[in-house]
Amino acid sequence: MTNTPKVAVVILNWNGIKYLREFLPSVMASTWPNLDIIVGDNGSTDGSVDFLKQNFPTVQIIQNDQNYGFTGGYNKVLEKVNSDYFILLNSDVEVPAGWIEPVIELMEGDKMIAAAAPKIRSFAEKDHFEHAGAAGGFIDVFGYPFCRGRMFYEIELDKGQYQQSDEVFWATGAAMFVRSEYWVAAGGFDDRFFAHMEEIDLCWRLKNMGYKVMYCAQSEVYHVGGGTLNTENPFKTFLNFRNNLLLLKNNLSFWRATLIISIRFWMDLLAIVRFLNEGKRKDAWAVSRAHQNFIGHIFKGGGPKTKRSNLPDLKGMYRRSIVWDFFMKKKRTFDALNPKDFY
Template sequence: MKKVSVITVNFNQHSVTEAFLDSIAANENLDELQIIVVDNGSRINHVPEWIKKYPYVNFMRSEINLGFAGGNNLALAEAEGDYLFFVNNDTEVTSGLVEKLVNILDRHPVVGMVSPKIRYYDQPSLIQYAGFTSMNFYTCRNECIGHFEEDKGQYDSAAGQTGYIHGAAMMVRRTAIEKAGPMAENFFLYFEEIDWCERIKRAGFEIWIEPRALIYHKESVSVGSKSALKEYFMNRNRILFIRKNAPFLAKIIFTLHFCLLVTPRNVINYISQKRSDLIPWLFKAMWWNLKNSTDSINSGFPINKI
């Protein structure tokens, strides 16, 4: 098996990260893996104690929160593998997971990225992800295949192409990163892996899912279901993704769709849910896109308050 670098990012979740590392040790051959943990500006630095507890892990630390893409990209300088497995720290692996993903990349050189099937950790029979449909660039919407379905093996017949990988667990070919570049850090949170898929596809690679590989995801450990952080970046980056990747006509139609349908609908929903505090963040997300270029590194959010 080619050497794999397993990369995960920690932000104020030391116990979650430890559970992830324990699941790797219990289910994978550590001799065949390089494991890298990036502490992404956590308030308490647990790296010194982790070095003693997990001597087989490479630890890195940023003193500031670099976001999802920035934290993962920081590990690229240390990663030695032909294949890089970017995986959320709020996941737990199953036996043979890495080998099954590696087999896809070994057997199919055209594949640039592959994700496993994902189930919910707290409801382990429910599917979170079994692939994505293609993006509708007019609305910036697509569908997650199998979402909330009981897993009865209905998607396990064969690996194959899918619209997008899932950012919680994605194995990427090093040569695909070299051709397409790393994740765009100015997304900070949300849509960066979808944008990455588009760039890797334009570089000539395919995006696959291997549904016979399985991982469990502890959804929303980091952010929560509703927060200013989530609402701001979901809306800001939805617009940014279209600006970067959609054809010209689709950009025009999307802009009308977002302004005339999405914005009033969101405002009504915030009010009905007694979350009117989120309304300013929706308009801040829109304003950011009006005044910033697509490669601006200004997040527009007070990151030091996260």
């Protein structure tokens, strides 16, 4: 690359001083030559800002006046960042020194690539993929997301089976590279999501605009995961179910969304029954509240407005039900799926 693009690593922090202490030094050791490292603070009360000023004086700090969630927080911070590329990086991610170079080189090679992500491995088990992103994100015809290397609760050992960089459906928000001009064109994150699946929504909007989303196998990072909301949190259950319905409404045509969301309501009813059978009454109630909240959003409208391309890019969408294939057909790894069943 003759002119080195400017890259901004932007870490959104909310009371995450322990993660900044542990993982920010690895980010500071990044070797990309034209780099800004920025922490956007979402109204922390744990002394994070003072800690950064005292220990990392070269890190830029952009402060929000309160916690606007993952979506609102990043939207507000990135309005104040001037760079060719944004890297949205979770605070609980360890990175090797040369993690940025392969991804930017990939994106610079094709102007139609709007977003990309490296391989996401587990910080606790570094030979395994990590739940949030693994080796690239996909989605099925009913809106259920899954990854190469992680299908539902099955997480694969990384044996080099996904070493080919390729187009995917979504890039994880744990370490998302996005071309800044396309971030602006897509309207950033949908504030209504607050957290969870917002990156899938953004990627789907970008693909509806005709752009590509990529997985870069030549870069890998190590993610702790569950740093803000653990997997058993009913609020996370609420966000996942509500946001998944918003995802469908935002990105499908009206009639297609009406059909798929109607089917999803019945599928979610089965999830409520499963939660009740497992004694997880708060999670069952969270699914019900998600439906009620979503119905309210139907009449409120809102969300970023983007112009849909005549040639949307559906690469990475699975034409079948991943729920059926995983639970009924026992297809537990990505390699078990038929490549012909993908767009």
